[in-house]
Amino acid sequence: DQQVKQNSPSLSVQEGRISILNCDYTNSMFDYFLWYKKYPAEGPTFLISISSIKDKNEDGRFTVFLNKSAKHLSLHIVPSQPGDSAVYFCAASNSGGTSYGKLTFGQGTILTVHP
Amino acid sequence: DAGVIQSPRHEVTEMGQEVTLRCKPISGHDYLFWYRQTMMRGLELLIYFNNNVPIDDSGMPEDRFSAKMPNASFSTLKIQPSEPRDSAVYFCASSWDSSGPQHFGDGTRLSIL
Numbered sequence A: 001d002q003q004v005k006q007n008s009p010s011l012s013v014q015e016g017r018i019s020i021l022n023c024d025y026t027n028s029m030f031d032y033f034l035w036y037k038k039y040p041a042e043g044p045t046f047l048i049s050i051s052s053i054k055d056k057n058e059d060g061r062f063t064v065f066l067n068k069s070a071k072h073l074s075l076h077i078v079p080s081q082p083g084d085s086a087v088y089f090c091a092a093s094n095s096g097g098t099s100y101g102k103l104t105f106g107q108g109t110i111l112t113v114h115p
Numbered sequence B: 001d002a003g004v005i006q007s008p009r010h011e012v013t014e015m016g017q018e019v020t021l022r023c024k025p026i027s028g029h030d031y032l033f034w035y036r037q038t039m040m041r042g043l044e045l046l047i048y049f050n051n052n053v054p055i056d057d058s059g060m061p062e063d064r065f066s067a068k069m070p071n072a073s074f075s076t077l078k079i080q081p082s083e084p085r086d087s088a089v090y091f092c093a094s095s096w097d098s099s100g101p102q103h104f105g106d107g108t109r110l111s112i113l
Helices: none
Strands: A010-014 A019-025 A032-038 A045-051 A056-059 A062-067 A072-077 A086-093 A109-114 B005-007 B010-013 B019-024 B031-038 B042-050 B053-056 B065-071 B074-079 B088-095 B108-112
Touching: A010 A019, A019 A032, A019 A086, A019 A109, A032 A062, A045 A056, A045 A062, A045 A072, A072 A086, B005 B088, B010 B019, B019 B088, B019 B108, B031 B074, B042 B065, B042 B074, B053 B065, B074 B088
Parallel strands: A010 A109, B010 B108
Antiparallel strands: A019 A072, A032 A045, A032 A086, A056 A062, A062 A072, A086 A109, B005 B019, B019 B074, B031 B042, B031 B088, B042 B053, B065 B074, B088 B108
């Protein structure tokens, strides 16, 4: 049962343009969402997060949007740079549940930014 | 400031052998997590600890898997006996609280022949 889904296995974008990565979830108890970036042979690196009390969080070139009614979140990267090429994972947790701290990850989206 | 340190980075062993993966979390982090990444199942949580105590081990696939955290700066994940289907990348992560972002090590790539 895939509670967090990233339906696009890959995304290709031109340098300078916007990259939009999408994520859907099914568990309505999730209230905290994160995006991680992963380069080959390295562990995932935390990028940005959002609590369910917000619908937007911004950090430099990265913005995460949350639509609770649609159970959907997206990560916008503007402008995209070749160094952003990596696998992006969406993750979710239920901060008030008995398994607090437990993250459920999506399958990941491979982003390629072309010069 | 050192990040999460995992060893070994690569392990190749024969089926039936015992495998021990090691993790040193970031100092001051009270939570430690073990994940497994495979092509089929993606990144899945195996077990996590809070203040050295296992909180949720529902992701541990079988009794062949065990994890310990004898102190705040060290944890092990053991597979005994190992099987080819255990081949995967195993990640350790730590965080300072339950809702904070987790910091990952670079993983151990395990191959069971």
